[in-house]
Amino acid sequence: MLHTLLPAVVAGVVLMLAANGCTTVYLHRTLAHRAVSVRGPVHVAFRTFVWISTGIRPRQWVAVHRKHHAFTDVPGDPHSPVLLGWMTVQRRNVTLYRREAKNAETVGRYARDIPQTRADRWFFDHAMLGLAIGLTFLVVVLGPVVGLLAAFVYLNLFLGTNAAVNAIGHHFGRKPYPNGAGNLQWLAFLTAGEGLHNNHHAAPTSAKLSHRWFEVDPGWWVIRILTVLHLAKVRLSELRLTQAASGAASKAAHVASNAAHAAGAAASNAAIAVGTAASTAASAVAEATKSSPTPGLNT
Ligand SMILES: [Zn+2]
Ligand SMILES: [Zn+2]
Numbered sequence: 001m002l003h004t005l006l007p008a009v010v011a012g013v014v015l016m017l018a019a020n021g022c023t024t025v026y027l028h029r030t031l032a033h034r035a036v037s038v039r040g041p042v043h044v045a046f047r048t049f050v051w052i053s054t055g056i057r058p059r060q061w062v063a064v065h066r067k068h069h070a071f072t073d074v075p076g077d078p079h080s081p082v083l084l085g086w087m088t089v090q091r092r093n094v095t096l097y098r099r100e101a102k103n104a105e106t107v108g109r110y111a112r113d114i115p116q117t118r119a120d121r122w123f124f125d126h127a128m129l130g131l132a133i134g135l136t137f138l139v140v141v142l143g144p145v146v147g148l149l150a151a152f153v154y155l156n157l158f159l160g161t162n163a164a165v166n167a168i169g170h171h172f173g174r175k176p177y178p179n180g181a182g183n184l185q186w187l188a189f190l191t192a193g194e195g196l197h198n199n200h201h202a203a204p205t206s207a208k209l210s211h212r213w214f215e216v217d218p219g220w221w222v223i224r225i226l227t228v229l230h231l232a233k234v235r236l237s238e239l240r241l242t243q244a245a246s247g248a249a250s251k252a253a254h255v256a257s258n259a260a261h262a263a264g265a266a267a268s269n270a271a272i273a274v275g276t277a278a279s280t281a282a283s284a285v286a287e288a289t290k291s292s293p294t295p296g297l298n299t
Contacts, residue, residue, distance in 0.1 A: 008146045011138070012153025019053045019158050021192040022046055024209075024219040028194070030232075031114065032062045035207035036223055038232045047124065052134035054158065055127030057120070060101035063110035067100065068166075069204060070110075073180040078106075079166045082180060086171040093163030161190045169197040176211075177202035177245040185216065193217035202245035207234045 026046035029035045038046065050056055064078050073082040078100035081089045089096065100106055116125070123129065139147035164187055173182020179201040187195025188209070194200070196209040196217060203211070210217035226232035 004146055004149065007142065008149035009153055011142060011146070011150035012157060015053065015150065015154040016157040016161065017190075017192070018049070019154070020161060020190065020194070021219060021222055022049050022053070023056075023162065024192045024194050025222050026050060027056065027058055027061045028065065029207050029219065029223070031058055032065045033204055035205050035235055036226075036232050037235065038226065039230075042226065042231045051124050051127075051130035052137070055131045057101070057125055057127070059111040059114040059116070060107055062114055063107040064097055064100045066110040067106055069201075072201065073170070080180075081167050081171045086167040089167035089170070090163050093166055094159060161187070165191055165194045165197060169195060173198060177241075179244070183215065188216060189218065192222070193219035201242075203239050203241050205236055206239050207236070208239075211239065 025036070026038070026043075027050065030038055030046075047058070050058065068077055068079065071077040071080075073080045075083065077083060079089050079093060079096045084092075084096075135147070135151050138151055141147065142150055168182075169184055169187055170181050173184040173187075173195075175182055175198050177198055179198060181197035181201045183198045184195040189195070193209040193216075196211075196215055199211045199215070200206075200209050207223055208217060208220045209215075210220060223232060223234065227234060
């Protein structure tokens with residue numbers, strides 16, 4: 001039993017990490033936000049892996065996601081926990097996604113830059129064909145029982161973690177920037193960085209989702225490796241915060257500077273007080289010495 005279950009779970013987890021890595025690096029950061037551009041062969045490799053592991057049509061994913069940014073947590077957001085409750089989004093994320101992805105107006109408006117190609121018409125738009133190829137590959141490599149079990153584990157983990165970004169990641173977590181999303185490092189480990197969702201909404205065009213020394217964004221490591229190999233290029237070298245986020249950041253900096261100023265003034269007042277007290281004490285000692293000579297010196 002264990003020798004069947006263990007390799008299936010390991011394969012399912014590895015596949016989930018790989019598919020989530022492709023989702024964030026390719027669908028999200030490269031296509032949806034144009035924060036990264038990749039060379040032709042990398043594009044084909046990502047495109048093929050997305051097809052056989054998820055069946056997602058990139059222009060639909062991009063359109064739904066861009067609409068989410070355009071209407072974040074207000075009416076029009078395809079999957080907002082503020083409007084629907086985080087439990088509902090967690091359970092029904094696939095349905096909510098499919099409903100919006102099928103909306104031709106949404107796709108036409110938000111993914112105008114990703115037209116349907118001949119390769120899409122022949123292969124990539126046929127989700128079931130892609131998934132069947134992926135499943136066949138798993139069965140051939142791992143055997144029918146472990147392969148099917150791995151596919152089951154993978155599918156649940158992939159759908160669950162992606163739903164979590166939209167549901168849990170838009171409700172729980174640290175919120176250093178003023179937006180409805182949260183930063184959850186545990187989710188970022190499972191989703192190659194997507195769990196740092198508060199950072200992402202504060203700087204959507206940034207290829208790097210970690211903004212502080214203690215935050216880890218595995219998707220960024222993939223991008224770094226690709227850039228070192230000259231297979232990808234990052235569009236912006238600096239972090240570009242949205243107006244709301246930079247306004248809050250400068251307000252926080254202002255508050256911090258005021259606090260530092262107040263602390264400095266308090267410290268200098270304290271130093272003056274200590275100095276005055278010390279000089280008063282010294283004068284008193286000098287007076288006392290004059291009026292009463294030290295015992296022992298006059299004997
Ligand atoms: Zn979001
Ligand atoms: Zn985004």
